[in-house]
Amino acid sequence: MSLLFTPIELGGVTARNRLWVAPMCQYSAQNGVPNEWHHVHLAQFAAGGAGVVIAEATAVVPEGRISPEDVGIWNDAQRDAWAPIAAAIRRRGAVPGIQLAHAGRKASTWSPFSGRRGSVLDEAGGWQTVAPSAIAYEGFETPVALDLAGIDRIVDAFAAASVRAVDAGFRMLEVHAAHGYLLHQFLSPLSNVRTDEYAGSLENRARLLLRVIDAMRAAAPSAAVTVRFSAHDWADGGWDAAQTATVAAWAAERGAVFFDISSGGLVAHQQITTGPGYQVPLAAEVRAAAGVAVGAVGEITSGPQAEAVLAAGDADVILAGREWLRDPHFALRAATELGEPAAAPWPDQYLRARPRA
Ligand SMILES: Cc1cc2nc3c(=O)[nH]c(=O)nc-3n(C[C@H](O)[C@H](O)[C@H](O)COP(=O)(O)O)c2cc1C
Numbered sequence: 001m002s003l004l005f006t007p008i009e010l011g012g013v014t015a016r017n018r019l020w021v022a023p024m025c026q027y028s029a030q031n032g033v034p035n036e037w038h039h040v041h042l043a044q045f046a047a048g049g050a051g052v053v054i055a056e057a058t059a060v061v062p063e064g065r066i067s068p069e070d071v072g073i074w075n076d077a078q079r080d081a082w083a084p085i086a087a088a089i090r091r092r093g094a095v096p097g098i099q100l101a102h103a104g105r106k107a108s109t110w111s112p113f114s115g116r117r118g119s120v121l122d123e124a125g126g127w128q129t130v131a132p133s134a135i136a137y138e139g140f141e142t143p144v145a146l147d148l149a150g151i152d153r154i155v156d157a158f159a160a161a162s163v164r165a166v167d168a169g170f171r172m173l174e175v176h177a178a179h180g181y182l183l184h185q186f187l188s189p190l191s192n193v194r195t196d197e198y199a200g201s202l203e204n205r206a207r208l209l210l211r212v213i214d215a216m217r218a219a220a221p222s223a224a225v226t227v228r229f230s231a232h233d234w235a236d237g238g239w240d241a242a243q244t245a246t247v248a249a250w251a252a253e254r255g256a257v258f259f260d261i262s263s264g265g266l267v268a269h270q271q272i273t274t275g276p277g278y279q280v281p282l283a284a285e286v287r288a289a290a291g292v293a294v295g296a297v298g299e300i301t302s303g304p305q306a307e308a309v310l311a312a313g314d315a316d317v318i319l320a321g322r323e324w325l326r327d328p329h330f331a332l333r334a335a336t337e338l339g340e341p342a343a344a345p346w347p348d349q350y351l352r353a354r355p356r357a
Helices: 036-047 076-091 148-168 182-187 207-219 241-253 280-290 303-311 322-326 330-337 348-353
Strands: 008-010 013-015 019-021 052-059 095-101 172-177 224-230 258-262 294-297 317-320
Touching: 013 095, 019 330, 036 052, 036 076, 052 076, 052 172, 076 095, 076 148, 095 148, 148 172, 148 207, 172 182, 172 207, 182 207, 207 224, 207 241, 224 241, 241 258, 241 280, 258 280, 280 294, 303 317, 303 330, 317 322, 322 330
Parallel strands: 019 052, 019 317, 052 095, 095 172, 172 224, 224 258, 258 294, 294 317
Antiparallel strands: 008 013
8 A cells, every 4th residue: 555545633633645736826706705615625635535735825814815815714704615515525534724814015917817017006005014023025006014903913813813714614724824824924033033933943933823823723723734844945044944944843842733845935035946846855854854744746647656755754644736726636636547446535426438458
């Protein structure tokens, strides 16, 4: 039996396999409310055999949306719209997960397929962004530095979002601390030049993330709380894998059970080289240094490639994004590629299409 199709238990939540769907923004909501598109999009991956389906970056406050078309979970109408989506994922055997997010200085931007770039200004439905410091992401409007009361409100918003997410049926809550969004902005010295207890030392820069984890654990004790990190800024003087490992270990002490290791997104001048499995070494470094369960993500597109990462001991789970968009039945295909089609959770309705072992 492959490692890829071996179940894994994390924080009381068991996934049927280790090939998961990474969060992917759809830029397709109005007023933060998910709709029929999100339902079809996410449920198909559960039918396609995913172990966990993680819904896209979901804003915990309106001003935390990346674009005006992003989904949210800051009110009850949004919670109620998420509930049938989480149920559809669960009924197809996958764990419903959701990424809870605040975009900070990278909020209020045009969606990728709007044909426009940069910040959405107030008159076009945008808003004033906030961040640890009043330093703009290159090409975007300048954010306002959060005061201490503003930071407290964000912690409370992650807690309230966690309650709504669990009430909607999500079992895994992924904190978005990657890709240059708010929590990553606090972690990296390139975007955080505050002079208070949220800046300077690693402990201080990690303070907000750790407060968020504490608040989420208290608000949603039945959920598995996980974190997505960018383990490298790919820029001089920035965040890196060693700092990620230290903070992951601190987060684990506070009850976070899994770390999804991505990279980049903090600054536009990042120097990043992509290719098959390009972020696997970062996952392996965090796993070895922190002794925590990690996911590898980034250009992992076949069953054998995914299995090799697990067999090398570089990660505990494989997440994929674009390969699921190309083939929503990626997990069913991956099992066939590994020579064990019956290891995948083929829906009964599709069994006539399953290859023989
Ligand atoms: C359409 C699209 C939307 C994405 N949205 C998110 C998101 O909401 N949150 C996030 O952490 N990453 C997001 N990502 C990054 C993916 O989760 C993933 O890390 C990245 O695509 C690399 O994996 P891949 O090579 O398997 O696609 C997005 C990627 C794509 C292609």
